[in-house]
Amino acid sequence: MKPLHFSFLSLTIMLLSIFCTAAQAQQSQTIQGIWLGKLEIKKDVHMNIAFEIESTEDQQLKAVLHSLDQKVYDIPVDEVVFDGSALTLKVLALNATYKGILLDATTLQGGLAQNSKDAFPMNMKKVDRLPVARAKRPQEPVKPYPYLEEEVSYRNGTANVTLSGTLTMPATAGPHPAILLIPGSGPNDRDQTIFGHRVFLVLADMLTRAGYAVLRADDRGVNKSTGDFASASVIDLASDAVAAVNYLKNRPEIDKAHIGLMGHSLGAEIAPIAANNSSDVAYVVLMSGSASTSGPMLFFEQCRAHYTSVGVSKAGIDLNEKILKKAFEIVRTEPDNELAKAKIKTMLQKMEKEVAKLNQQDRELLDMTIPLNSKEYTQFLSPAHRVDLFHNTAAELQKLKCPVLAINGSKDLQILPVNLQRIEKALQKGGNTHYTIKEFENKNHLFQTTSTGLIGEYGQLDETMAPDVVAYMVDWINSLSPLQSSQ
Structure with missing residues (x-):
């Protein structure tokens, strides 16, 4: 009887498996489609947000977020969980999570939380199509490309992670000079998708057409790349860059x-670390890079530039910086996280009287509500943040001996162009004479042509990256002789 029992049990399991798979597929179909909602930020202030959910070949759900008012499309959703009634969508790039309950086939009731704050209400309706046309991105290449494209992966054995990416190469016979693109603050996908612009896709296309092999990869934990981005410091990310260089040098x-x-923004901070830890790096291009003796200095500059641009008063900006300095000093001096959290909470309670004196507009623009949210400051207590916050980028630049090109835009409000002078000073102090400094007029942080540089304008501009900027970088790289371009 055992064989009969075994066959019956196997059949039962098989039927249950088929039933469960069918049920999951039906649940999946229910949630698939375009979901449109209004994110209620405050009274009479809202943003139109859409999620586009679909199924992959292996019956897994994937999604993208569209911020319609900002004309920002296809922000990757890193985690999609749906159990037939509850939906959770996590967008790591925005540090945001949407949670909703399916009331019926076309209605979700829920809210979106960002930066560990309470969720803003956002109910969603299923629609047939987006209410507005997608923004034009005329520089994005269209297949078939006049060059080779290959999906690749490589290991960072030190960190026990695997990175996935795209390698593009000229169709002509090699060997080809190669460029590794290193993205800014993430987590980023391989295209460094920002406000609907696939910046590294466009940049890689231009560089490959100019004769270079180009590797761009997803950050840790993004798409097929393994590892945890949140726990990775700039030192860890630099080791990923070194792993990429090792992969490239072993390709025939x-x-x-x-x-x-070629590093952009934070990537321009990572690139020198990687170059100083690899004898195989021929040169470094710093796009919107910085040179500070500590991270807080750069952080304060960014805050001042941003809040000035949106209309915060000097009193509001000064108070914000005062609070940040106190919080960062606690982070620097108190190694015990629980004690540090308590000290930060006590400090914020003492500062609430001064916050209350600010006008309403300042409090709203600075997002300061009483009681002050300690989570906004205690996030810097993670091991990675502790490293990044106090990393000396100027000292790292002083170690560089290979040729360096540092560029910035005159309208950059995220990494101010004054950093070019600091980079030059650091290189000079280290004895490096093989460098070029270039500031581009009317270019923003993404090197788009602009008259304002405002962050909110990124997605509204059709241009992804100014061609003259890329042409200048290519000319500079081409100018390097074999002697100059090796350490």
Whole structure:
């Protein structure tokens, strides 16, 4: 009887499996589609948000977020969980989570929380199409490309992570000089998608057409890349860049004597660390890079530039910086996280009287509500943040011996162009004479042509990256002789 029992049990399990798979597929179909909602930020202030959910070939759900008012499309949703009634969508790039309950086939009731704050209400309705046309991105390449494209992966054995990415190469015979693109603050996908612009897709296309092999990869924990981005410091991310260089130099199509790093924003902070830990880096290009003796200085500059641009008073900006300085000093001096949290909470309670004196507009623009939210400050207590916050980028630049190109836009409000002078000073102090400094007029942080530089304008501009900026970088790289471009 055992064989009969075994066959019956196997059949039962098989039927249950089929039933469960069918049920899951039906649940999946219920939630698939375009969901449109109004994010209620405060009274009479809202943003139109859409989620587009679909199923993959292996019956997994995937999604993207569209911020319609900002004309920002296709922000990757990193986690999609749906159990037939409750939906959770996590967007790591925005540090945001949407949670909703399916009331019927076309209605979700829920809210969106960002930066660990309470959720803003956002109910959603299922619609047939987006209410507005997608923004034009005329610089995005259209297949078939006039060059080779390959999906690749490589290991960072030190960190036990695997990075996935795209390698593009000229169709002509190699070996080809290569460039590794290093993105800014993340987590980022390989295209460094920002406000609907696939910045690294466009940049890689231009560079590959100019004769370079280009590698761009997803950050840790993004798409097929393994690991945890949240726990990774700039030192950890630099080790990922070194792993990429090692991968490139072992490809027969690559000229291993001419592998360069091109980092944007935070990537321009990571690139020097990687170059100083690899003898295979021929040169470094710093796009909107910084040179500070500590992270807080850069952080304060960014806050001042941003809040000035949106209309916060000097009193409001000064108070915000005062609170940040106190919080960062606690982070710097108190190694015990629980004690640090308590000290930050006590400090914020003492500062609430001064916050209450600010006018309503300042409090709203600074997002300061009483009681002050300690989570906004205690997030810097993570090991990665502790490293990043006090990392000396100027000292790292002083160690660089390979050729360096540092560029910035005159309208950059995230990394102010004054950093070019600091980068030059650091390179000079380290004895590096093989460098070029260039400021581009009327270019913002993404090197788009602009008259304002405002962050909110990024998604509204059709241009992804100004061609003259890329042409200048290509000319500079081409100008390097084999002697100059090796350490």
